[in-house]
Amino acid sequence: MTTTREYDCIVIGAGVQGSFTAYQLTKNNKKTLLLEQFALPHTRGSSHGQTRIIRKAYKQDFYTHMMEESYELWAQLERETGIQLYRQTGLLLMGPKNSQNYQDLKNSLQRNKVPMVLLTRDNFSQHIPNMKLIEGHEALVDITAGVLYADRALRSVQFQKLGGVIRDKEMVTNISPGPVVTVSTNAGVYRAKSVVITAGPWANKLLTNTGLQLPLQVVKINVCYWKEKVPGLYSMQQRFPCFILTEGEESSEDIYGLPSNEYPGLVKLTPDRHFVLDCHPTYSNIVIGAGFSGHGFKFGPVIGKLLSELTVGQVPTYDLSPFRITRFNTKTKSAL
Known part of the structure; x- marks a missing residue:
């Protein structure tokens, strides 16, 4: 028997981006549900493994500026949890x-x-x-660069302590857009004012019923x-x-x-290797974080903050022009 639950926000995908988004939404007093199709922790996405590089070295200034705050937010999480998440190696x-x-x-x-x-x-x-x-x-x-302890970092984003709800082993089977979004899973039906999709390789599958497909290439990396x-x-x-x-x-x-x-995993590439951080072009209460192109983990805290800002209608902290869906000239089709 399925059950229906009402939330302010539903986040789909409990990798580093989704976990930090749920964390930020809950800190903003939003009743938040985080859904994950696999049993946690798992190795089928791109947030697992022992370590990730953290760096400010980017050709694009907007990444370097975002990393300034990301370093601060990682340090804040270290203080909150008492767990070392970063080691400076250069x-x-x-x-x-x-x-x-x-x-x-x-x-x-x-x-x-x-x-x-x-x-x-x-x-x-x-x-x-x-x-x-x-x-x-x-x-x-x-x-300033170094190593993030990835598995340890992901386990540290304990947004449940702030009152959030996480349900793993629940695969989303359908998203019905509208003023209130209905999310169906293999175990229940949920409704929310806003939905955030941070589902990695499964983003386009979830977007099917919304009339949008992103130019994402899913590749398995070799180690x-x-x-x-x-x-x-x-x-x-x-x-x-x-x-x-x-x-x-x-x-x-x-x-x-x-x-x-290190361990192999799935990487989602956009044509220009920049992220997708945007609202759905037709349904503004569906927010998308995708296409992190193999360099998104270290941005996790600041991406979670940005996706949370988009979800609650706040002006984003950073100019999101490089991450807009419109840069792909993607056409949407009516889901009706």
Whole structure:
């Protein structure tokens, strides 16, 4: 027998973005339900695993500005829970001298006054032991960067303590838009004034009945591993940094590195690799957070805040133009 429940807000998807959105809504005294189709915790999305890079190094100023607050919100969560979620290791950025990507990153850090150290082949080994800088390459260290303990961080967003409700193992089977949105699951029917969709690879499936489909490409990431000749040589305990190689002879794509074990997962890519943070173009009480393109975890607290602001009708803290759905020229169809 199904049951009907009334809420102010329903958040679908209990990954890092959905969890922080539910947390922010509950802090704003909204009666909030967080739905998750799998048993928690799970490894079928992109919020699991031991660690994530946290950094301010972005070519786009809007990401760097958002990360300023994200660092503060992660620190606030650490204070609230008494759990260490962040470890400062620095981030090593490397790339060819003539690389536009590398130069753009360096210029952004300098422009935004992010503490950094410029490295040359002469002083490289003093800062990064056991490694050599490739001939013709430049490098720098973003001193503020480090590692987020991902699984630990996700477990720390305990919005239930604020009065929120979480239901896992409930798959959403239908969303019926309207002034009050009806959300049906395999276990019940719920109604809310607003719904937030942060469902990762399943976003488009949930949006089907709303007449909207986003240009999201779902890919399974590959994780490479090289065994250390000397165990622990490149560990966080030795303060070996995270690293990004902006490009090289083998690849024109960025190559990321973490001094830890990692696990494969699903990544949702938008064509421009920027997020989707917007209201549905037809139904303003359906808010969408999607397409985090493999670099969204560290933004979790500030994205949760932004999606909460959109949900309750507040002016967003940041200019969301880079994240609007309209940039895709996506056409909506009537769901009637």
